[in-house]
Amino acid sequence: MNILIDTSVFMSLFAKDMHFQKTEALFWDIIENHKGFFCSMNVNEMIWVLKRSEYDKKFIGDKVTFVFSLPLKFLTPDQDIFLESIRIMETYNLSFSDSVIAAHAVINKLKIATLDKDFKKISEIEAFGVE
Known part of the structure; x- marks a missing residue:
C-alpha cells in the first residue's frame, strides 16, 4: 500500500501525546510493511x-x-499539485496546507495516515489513522 504520512502523525510521535502508542505502532507498520511518503x-x-x-x-x-x-519518498509540489490543492480547498473548505497534502495524495493515488479528521471529508482519498 502507498501511504502519505500526514504531519499530525509526525507531531504525535515528536510530542508523545495521548495518541503516541497507537501512532507509533501505525508509523512503524507503514515504515516496515508499506511504501511511505511525505511532502514538503x-x-x-x-x-x-x-x-x-x-x-x-x-x-x-x-x-x-x-x-x-x-525510508520514505519525499514529494515536492509542482503546478498540478497547487492547482489541485486550490480545487480541494474550495470544494472541501480545508486549510491551504491540508489541501496541498491532500493534493499530493490525490495526484499520486496515495492513502493518508492522519489524526486530522478533515482529510476524511475528501471523497477522492482514503484517510485512516488512530481512532
Missing part, C-alpha cells in the same frame, strides 16, 4: 509547529533530519 508541506508544518511550541533549533533540526533519514 509536512516539513513546513513540522518546523512551524515545533518553533511555535518553543522547541529549540537543535530539537527541530534533529526531528527534520530524522524524517529525512527514514
